[in-house]
Amino acid sequence: MDAIINPQRLMADLHELAEFGRHLTGVHRPTFTPQDMAARRWLVARMTAAGLAAELDGIGNILGRSPASGPRLLVGSHSDSQNHAGWLDGAMGVIFGLEIARSFLEKGLPGAVDCVVWSDEEAHFASFLGSRSAVGQLDESEIAEARDATTGLPLITALERAGLAELPRQRLPVGDYIGYLEAHIEQGATLEDNGLALGIVTGIVGIYQYRITLHGERNHAGTTSMARRRDASRALIALAARIDAHLSAHAASDTVWTIGSIRVEPGQVSIIPDLAEMHLQLRDVDPAVLDRLDADIRRITVEAGPTCRATLEMTARTEPSIMAEPLRNALATAAGRLAPGGWTMMPSGAGHDAQILAGVMPAGMLFVPSIGGISHHWTEDTAETDIILGCETLAEACRSLLDPNR
Amino acid sequence: MDAIINPQRLMADLHELAEFGRHLTGVHRPTFTPQDMAARRWLVARMTAAGLAAELDGIGNILGRSPASGPRLLVGSHSDSQNHAGWLDGAMGVIFGLEIARSFLEKGLPGAVDCVVWSDEEAHFASFLGSRSAVGQLDESEIAEARDATTGLPLITALERAGLAELPRQRLPVGDYIGYLEAHIEQGATLEDNGLALGIVTGIVGIYQYRITLHGERNHAGTTSMARRRDASRALIALAARIDAHLSAHAASDTVWTIGSIRVEPGQVSIIPDLAEMHLQLRDVDPAVLDRLDADIRRITVEAGPTCRATLEMTARTEPSIMAEPLRNALATAAGRLAPGGWTMMPSGAGHDAQILAGVMPAGMLFVPSIGGISHHWTEDTAETDIILGCETLAEACRSLLDPNR
Numbered sequence: 073m074d075a076i077i078n079p080q081r082l083m084a085d086l087h088e089l090a091e092f093g094r095h096l097t098g099v100h101r102p103t104f105t106p107q108d109m110a111a112r113r114w115l116v117a118r119m120t121a122a123g124l125a126a127e128l129d130g131i132g133n134i135l136g137r138s139p140a141s142g143p144r145l146l147v148g149s150h151s152d153s154q155n156h157a158g159w160l161d162g163a164m165g166v167i168f169g170l171e172i173a174r175s176f177l178e179k180g181l182p183g184a185v186d187c188v189v190w191s192d193e194e195a196h197f198a199s200f201l202g203s204r205s206a207v208g209q210l211d212e213s214e215i216a217e218a219r220d221a222t223t224g225l226p227l228i229t230a231l232e233r234a235g236l237a238e239l240p241r242q243r244l245p246v247g248d249y250i251g252y253l254e255a256h257i258e259q260g261a262t263l264e265d266n267g268l269a270l271g272i273v274t275g276i277v278g279i280y281q282y283r284i285t286l287h288g289e290r291n292h293a294g295t296t297s298m299a300r301r302r303d304a305s306r307a308l309i310a311l312a313a314r315i316d317a318h319l320s321a322h323a324a325s326d327t328v329w330t331i332g333s334i335r336v337e338p339g340q341v342s343i344i345p346d347l348a349e350m351h352l353q354l355r356d357v358d359p360a361v362l363d364r365l366d367a368d369i370r371r372i373t374v375e376a377g378p379t380c381r382a383t384l385e386m387t388a389r390t391e392p393s394i395m396a397e398p399l400r401n402a403l404a405t406a407a408g409r410l411a412p413g414g415w416t417m418m419p420s421g422a423g424h425d426a427q428i429l430a431g432v433m434p435a436g437m438l439f440v441p442s443i444g445g446i447s448h449h450w451t452e453d454t455a456e457t458d459i460i461l462g463c464e465t466l467a468e469a470c471r472s473l474l475d476p477n478r
Numbered sequence: 479m480d481a482i483i484n485p486q487r488l489m490a491d492l493h494e495l496a497e498f499g500r501h502l503t504g505v506h507r508p509t510f511t512p513q514d515m516a517a518r519r520w521l522v523a524r525m526t527a528a529g530l531a532a533e534l535d536g537i538g539n540i541l542g543r544s545p546a547s548g549p550r551l552l553v554g555s556h557s558d559s560q561n562h563a564g565w566l567d568g569a570m571g572v573i574f575g576l577e578i579a580r581s582f583l584e585k586g587l588p589g590a591v592d593c594v595v596w597s598d599e600e601a602h603f604a605s606f607l608g609s610r611s612a613v614g615q616l617d618e619s620e621i622a623e624a625r626d627a628t629t630g631l632p633l634i635t636a637l638e639r640a641g642l643a644e645l646p647r648q649r650l651p652v653g654d655y656i657g658y659l660e661a662h663i664e665q666g667a668t669l670e671d672n673g674l675a676l677g678i679v680t681g682i683v684g685i686y687q688y689r690i691t692l693h694g695e696r697n698h699a700g701t702t703s704m705a706r707r708r709d710a711s712r713a714l715i716a717l718a719a720r721i722d723a724h725l726s727a728h729a730a731s732d733t734v735w736t737i738g739s740i741r742v743e744p745g746q747v748s749i750i751p752d753l754a755e756m757h758l759q760l761r762d763v764d765p766a767v768l769d770r771l772d773a774d775i776r777r778i779t780v781e782a783g784p785t786c787r788a789t790l791e792m793t794a795r796t797e798p799s800i801m802a803e804p805l806r807n808a809l810a811t812a813a814g815r816l817a818p819g820g821w822t823m824m825p826s827g828a829g830h831d832a833q834i835l836a837g838v839m840p841a842g843m844l845f846v847p848s849i850g851g852i853s854h855h856w857t858e859d860t861a862e863t864d865i866i867l868g869c870e871t872l873a874e875a876c877r878s879l880l881d882p883n884r
Contacts, residue, residue, distance in 0.1 A: 260701030277700060281747060292853045293736040294683060294761050294827035295666030298726075300851070305737045306722060313719035316712060320704075330699040331711045332747040334740045334754075341687060341738040341757045348740075351747045355700050421700030445706065447698045448749075 076467035079460040090159040098450025103152040103192040104230040122174035130239035131205040132191030140184035148188035158452025165255045183474025203428040206244040251434040254426045261445025270415035271439030276427040277355040278392035288380040290346035307380035308348035327356045357419035393427035399436025406468035482873035485866045496565040504856025509558040509598040510636040528580035536645035537611040538597030546590035554594035564858025571661045589880025609834040612650040657840040660832045667851025676821035677845030682833040683761040684798035694786040696752035713786035714754035733762045763825035799833035805842025812874035
């Protein structure tokens with residue numbers, strides 16, 4: 073079977089996109105900044121040149137519609153970046169969509185591939201801003217309140233400055249598509265550690281997030297006996313150690329958990345703290361695992377004490393998102409042919425626009441290796457052979473989905 | 479035996495001093511503020527009226543010399559307060575010194591009692607600023623660099639504004655004294671919990687202070703497996719729990735320890751921290767206990783791991799200060815007579831000017847109960863009967879030390 077994509081053209085477009093907001097070997101392209109908007113306008117031009125009917129909408133999304141008929145797939149990712157981050161995170165999936173849509177038109181392959189570019193997946197203003205807007209999960213009040221997490225700039229102002237305020241927000245014509253496919257760098261080291269080139273995503277993890285607070289009594293760190301003190305910091309350490317030990321023993325093999333933040337008040341070396349607080353995050357792809365561990369964490373927290381009362385507040389909760397079986401199968405078949413023995417099924421520990429799309433249509437995702445597992449840093453990279461293999465695998469999966477009887 | 483002091487005059491002076499910087503039922507009299515300086519000038523006037531030769535020096539100390547001859551004792555404390563703190567912390571010991579010196583002169587008792595008022599025991603600028611200056615442990619470079627911990631005001635400027643810059647700093651005529659006595663509120667609840675009225679201080683605890691840092695690797699909290707991550711926050715919790723368990727099992731009965739501050743970097747819920755840091759403070763009155771626990775803490779820290787390297791830096795170290803036996807005995811004899819069964823020997827968990835004086839002459843301390851163990855808060859208080867009993871006990875100890883053959 074002939075290759076579908078043009079590897080030289082793919083790499084050339086990827087490198088050209090990386091010039092917008094270039095930062096050392098990475099990019100600094102926060103959502104709706106001039107460098108982000110220049111990249112989006114360049115993408116509209118590239119799609120148009122490829123024969124797609126490309127349109128930028130009022131929230132920064134770009135939909136490039138193929139003029140072809142027949143069954144239709146949507147392929148893409150996001151083009152905004154974290155601050156001073158990698159050149160492939162989001163951008164690679166976008167250029168894969170462009171290259172596959174372009175190759176299908178060029179070669180006259182059956183069916184249609186549309187390319188999509190989402191805005192603000194990286195949550196400078198709000199998580200999955202663009203994809204949520206496209207599927208009708210973003211209301212005007214959220215837009216009115218959102219601000220840039222780094223600069224504090226209101227989203228409204230950012231949209232005006234970006235020239236987007238006058239454009240309509242477009243709803244995705246969901247019924248037109250048989251599915252959504254997104255390629256992305258893994259952002260972890262599972263593929264590299266196992267010498268694999270491709271990861272087919274089984275599902276995107278759900279994230280349960282908690283603020284756990286210990287309430288003690290502020291007192292003098294010299295004159296208050298150990299028996300009498302109610303030390304919130306000491307109670308927090310004991311509780312956190314108990315929760316960690318429990319998760320180490322009872323979590324699933326893929327579960328990950330992180331205490332990313334700890335705060336102690338008043339935070340002075342000679343004062344027994346009256347308040348200590350931690351943020352705990354739990355991720356797993358299996359809803360049953362999340363619910364079981366959630367119950368355990370709540371029970372362990374309630375049992376904390378006896379000197380300090382513990383309270384738990386769930387601060388965020390997203391359910392796992394399962395990738396559609398027909399799309400996983402199509403990706404697995406393509407991977408088996410193009411990289412025999414070099415691929416695996418795996419969950420995604422990070423969130424992606426595909427989890428928003430999975431709510432309205434079948435969705436699938438493909439991972440390529442991240443060198444050293446590095447992500448959200450300008451040193452992030454992927455071997456060129458892995459990039460090209462990933463794009464061809466995604467294209468081959470599109471061909472089998474759009475022309476199943478071939 | 480007749481009472482030495484005048485309880486009504488004692489209480490009247492205490493209440494009058496509490497009007498300077500009054501805050502609710504407490505005082506706000508940070509060192510060298512106008513309210514602190516007004517209080518110091520009032521104290522000079524009260525000492526002068528009592529027949530003492532009182533002089534304010536260039537660091538804010540006041541020495542009120544008795545015109546009497548014979549063996550000489552120094553009695554006092556500090557008149558500055560923590561921010562919005564209690565009316566008796568420091569102030570009580572100062573007025574005890576004034577009342578005892580005044581009563582000795584008035585009654586013509588043998589020997590001489592000088593009253594002393596130290597500046598900045600509460601370390602707005604530097605710990606034990608006044609008493610260290612008096613014994614020659616404060617150099618000009620420290621004065622030049624010190625700033626107010628709350629306002630950032632340079633000490634030099636504060637001294638100028640307080641009208642102290644032109645005055646000489648006086649060295650204490652150490653050879654004139656047979657000892658230093660200081661009364662203070664307990665600042666803890668040992669006396670109250672045991673139904674006691676007086677505590678005779680055996681020694682002032684030494685304080686060992688550490689910054690312990692865990693060095694991990696920053697990474698994505700979703701895509702980095704538990705096996706691969708080097709989570710500084712998780713390592714800190716494990717290490718802190720191990721140190722706490724070890725101290726709980728192996729510390730002395732009076733040892734206290736506090737983790738008053740914890741910092742995690744970058745402190746975001748979805749990022750595995752690459753740095754976590756805690757400040758650990760350890761207090762005990764026995765140097766052998768401190769040295770043994772110090773070695774244990776260093777060993778446990780070195781053994782931390784394997785995923786994150788731990789480093790330990792000792793940030794402060796003061797050795798325990800033993801109170802002189804003849805002064806302890808004089809206080810015990812007086813307490814036994816005035817409050818039979820109502821007193822105990824105990825360490826001081828907090829630092830006091832007496833530990834500075836103990837380096838140059840015999841020193842002793844007497845505690846009165848703190849209601850509810852409250853300290854460094856405007857609700858701090860002590861029952862009036864306990865205050866009066868404390869002052870009379872200190873006076874009686876002075877009498878026996880100055881006239882041992884009576």
